[in-house]
Amino acid sequence: MKTVYYETIDSTNEEAKRRFAAGEAEPLLIWANMQTAGKGRNGRSFYSPENTGLYFSVLYPCSSKQMLQDFIFVTTAAAVAVCKSLRKNTGADAGIKWINDVYVGGKKACGILAEATYRGDELGVIVGIGINLSTKDFPKEISDVASGIGDFTKEQLHEMREAILADVGDALCDYFKNPSDHSAIIASYREMSVVLGKEVSFVRQGENEIHGIAKDILDDGSLLVACEDGEHILNSGEIHLSFYR
Numbered sequence: 001m002k003t004v005y006y007e008t009i010d011s012t013n014e015e016a017k018r019r020f021a022a023g024e025a026e027p028l029l030i031w032a033n034m035q036t037a038g039k040g041r042n043g044r045s046f047y048s049p050e051n052t053g054l055y056f057s058v059l060y061p062c063s064s065k066q067m068l069q070d071f072i073f074v075t076t077a078a079a080v081a082v083c084k085s086l087r088k089n090t091g092a093d094a095g096i097k098w099i100n101d102v103y104v105g106g107k108k109a110c111g112i113l114a115e116a117t118y119r120g121d122e123l124g125v126i127v128g129i130g131i132n133l134s135t136k137d138f139p140k141e142i143s144d145v146a147s148g149i150g151d152f153t154k155e156q157l158h159e160m161r162e163a164i165l166a167d168v169g170d171a172l173c174d175y176f177k178n179p180s181d182h183s184a185i186i187a188s189y190r191e192m193s194v195v196l197g198k199e200v201s202f203v204r205q206g207e208n209e210i211h212g213i214a215k216d217i218l219d220d221g222s223l224l225v226a227c228e229d230g231e232h233i234l235n236s237g238e239i240h241l242s243f244y245r
Helices: 012-021 072-090 154-177 183-192
Strands: 002-006 028-032 053-062 095-097 101-104 107-119 122-132 199-202 210-217 223-227 230-234 241-243
Touching (some): 012 107, 028 154, 053 154, 072 095, 072 122, 072 154, 095 183
Antiparallel strands (some): 053 122, 101 107, 107 122
């Protein structure tokens, strides 16, 4: 996979969109030392200071629109790949908060944003990943929920970045080449979950907050929650989820 590096960029996801629109036809990994307008889910920003994190996007041009029908598995595959790589390369006990945030020590250490982009009838899938490796000084509004993974030297950060980029880039390319078999990914996703067995709350549109116990992650990537009024099956498009340690 071709790799492009920027010292500073607005957003690696936005750069992936620009390059796809300009004709990029091969898988591409774009990474940066700093983002000035990092993107999170639901229009939120992702704090991306220099010299402490790893911010990158994988662009994969697709010939099949089937990927859109199984889009939840794109973030699932990415979360599993990141979690495995962090455990191997940083020693952190990384886990996944459904659906696509990676947690270390009870706080968010990594965010994942998957997007689809088009060039005429051609589809490009972009997976953006931001990891707080040694980030410490977070903005006040996220300081209670975000955390870095540890204290690392400049040399350690360099080695970790290279290893994580290779691990996750290879894992995502393998997934995109064979996206139909989700069983191994879901099995790893369940094993790495930090919400199963925990009390969770969620809000569906037009309803009050509902509390329950996260019981299982189903084969389609949805979350099964047992509540007083019965079982609820949640997907990424309809809920906001929080959990209590």
